[in-house]
Amino acid sequence: MSRIKAGEQLFYGSTAEARAAATSQQKEKFHMALPSSAVVPAWMEIMSRMPPATLRFERSISDGTKLDFLPFYERGGNGASKILCVDAAGRCFIHAIDSGSSQPVPFLSSSKEDNPICFSIPSPDAPNPEQSDALYVMKQLPVSRNPSNFEVLKYSDPSSCEKMEGWNWHRLPSPIDYVDVSLVKSHTLLHIDGDPIFLVSSPEGSAIGTHCFNTVTRKWFKAGRWTLPFFNRAEHVLELGNLWFGICNSSPNHFCAIDLSSIHPDKAPSLLYNWQDLDLPEDWVLLDCSFVYLGAGRFCITKIFEFGEDEDTGHPTEMGAVISGVEVVPSDKTLQMVKHKSIFYNFVRDNIVCVF
Secondary structure (H helix, E strand, C coil): CCCCCHHHHCCCCCHHHHHHHHHHHHHHHHCCCCCCCCCCCCCCEECCCCCCCCCCCCCCCCCCCCCEEEECCCCCCHHHHEEEEECCCCCEEEEECCCCEEEEECCCCCCCCCCCEEEEEECCCCCCHHHCEEEEEECCCCCCCCCCCEEEEEEECCCCCCCCCEEEEEEECCCHHHCCCCCCCEEEEEEECCEEEEEEECCCCCCCCEEEEECCCCEEEEEECCCCCEEEEEEEECCCCCEEEEEECCCCCEEEEECCCCCECCECCCEEEEEECCCCCCCCEEEEEEEEEEECCEEEEEEEEEECCCCCCCCCCEEEEEEEEEEEEEECCEEEEEEEEEEEEECCCCCCCCCC
């Protein structure tokens, strides 16, 4: 695990400086031929190596499977600096990034396979504010043979449940309409009548639509036949017009925003903003993407690509990540996105699995 200084490496000193740099880059691009797919664009900074590792992880078994890193994304609680590390067998431990401490937690009841969905909220019944975060984890494709598609990790008080004191997993009901039928393509959090609600959405065009899980009543209900326009996770940012932000599923080089403050069964939320955050050669193939909200209108967006082409096989020859800083700012009763810096890291020595 390495740490970059996003404020220095991804952002200019001010919004005005970022706008001036963007104008200058546009002029350069106008007079510059587009690079071939095997060449990193000249306007992008290159990070030759990752910063020194602050922590190293190893799998408990050497079967080629990867580790999953599940951040406690909730910025309002104590979980902003925690991450859960999970291997293929369901072994887990929590690492607190700021303090540098780690502690084991019980095994998952069952494996959630690759890239499980996760979100965190403060747990109202936690005995200690320092253990008030609850991390919810769900398989992307729930299956009927697995009774533990969906679980929550929270710190238990023996007086209020049958578990021993400490971090414990609790099984939750699966979203029935998705079981053995559809994967969860995107998800987010919202509040309805004060209750934290977990929203999951099927792929675009699917009849499954969007469903909600009430974390208080622990019951699922259908939000509508429509689907969310996001790739993977979206985040609610109150200070930016009370909107939900994420990477656009249909145009993954775009960052978008919608209003989910009120949802209707028969009417899909309108796409309010759709900004291009990255301009790359068309034959760069996107493999994965994610983002983190840093506060103060600033986002860190990470995208992993294959590019280049082997003349004999036609297969891509290079793989790397583009990490970008963008800022969303109010402007005349609307919002604008301002691009800051983008850095490229080539996957030669190692690769990037998760950015949080």
